[in-house]
Amino acid sequence: DQQVKQNSPSLSVQEGRISILNCDYTNSMFDYFLWYKKYPAEGPTFLISISSIKDKNEDGRFTVFLNKSAKHLSLHIVPSQPGDSAVYFCAAISGSARQLTFGSGTQLTVLP
Amino acid sequence: DTGVSQNPRHKITKRGQNVTFRCDPISEHNRLYWYRQTLGQGPEFLTYFQNEAQLEKSRLLSDRFSAERPKGSFSTLEIQRTEQGDSAMYLCASSFFHKNTEAFFGQGTRLTVV
Numbered sequence A: 001d002q003q004v005k006q007n008s009p010s011l012s013v014q015e016g017r018i019s020i021l022n023c024d025y026t027n028s029m030f031d032y033f034l035w036y037k038k039y040p041a042e043g044p045t046f047l048i049s050i051s052s053i054k055d056k057n058e059d060g061r062f063t064v065f066l067n068k069s070a071k072h073l074s075l076h077i078v079p080s081q082p083g084d085s086a087v088y089f090c091a092a093i094s095g096s097a098r099q100l101t102f103g104s105g106t107q108l109t110v111l112p
Numbered sequence B: 001d002t003g004v005s006q007n008p009r010h011k012i013t014k015r016g017q018n019v020t021f022r023c024d025p026i027s028e029h030n031r032l033y034w035y036r037q038t039l040g041q042g043p044e045f046l047t048y049f050q051n052e053a054q055l056e057k058s059r060l061l062s063d064r065f066s067a068e069r070p071k072g073s074f075s076t077l078e079i080q081r082t083e084q085g086d087s088a089m090y091l092c093a094s095s096f097f098h099k100n101t102e103a104f105f106g107q108g109t110r111l112t113v114v
Helices: none
Strands: A010-014 A019-025 A032-038 A045-051 A056-059 A062-067 A072-077 A086-094 A099-102 A106-111 B005-007 B010-013 B019-024 B031-037 B044-050 B053-057 B065-068 B075-079 B088-095 B109-113
Touching (some): A019 A032, A019 A086, A019 A106, A032 A062, A045 A062, A045 A072, A072 A086, A099 B031, B010 B019, B031 B075, B075 B088
Parallel strands (some): A010 A106
Antiparallel strands (some): A019 A072, A056 A062, A062 A072, A086 A106, B005 B019, B019 B075, B031 B044, B031 B088, B044 B053, B065 B075
16 A cells, blocks of 8 residues: 555656656645655655645745645756756655655656 | 764675664764665665664564664664565664654665575
């Protein structure tokens, strides 16, 4: 039972354009959401987060949108750069342990 | 302190052998997590410590797995009688106690059981 789903295994975008990565979740108890970026042979690196009481959070080129009624969040990267090429994981938190439940990731490739 | 450190980076072992991994978290973080990642999947939660207390374990953590965090500092994850299905990337992460804060991950230990 996958509680966090990233249905697009890969995405290719031209440099300078917008990248939109999507994530759906099923567990209504999730109250905090995060995006991590992962390069090969490295651990995930935190990118941006959003609390369930908000619907948008922005940090530089990165914006996360949360639609609680649809149980959907998305990450927008504008403008996309070749260095953004990596696997992006959506993750959600619930419970006292505050452990992360991850999606399966989306490989983003930004073409020069 | 440069971040979460994991050792070794790679481990190849024969089926049936025991292996132990080490994680040194960011020093001021009191929460420490272990995750496992297999190819094409996101990391899956295994267990977590708050200071030296192991407070939660996933059902993924079979009896062959044991984790410790003596004195609330570094942590070890031991796998006894390894099986080929244990081959994965084992990730350690640490964070502050606060409710909503990001976890910082180490580079992971890649285990291959042959």
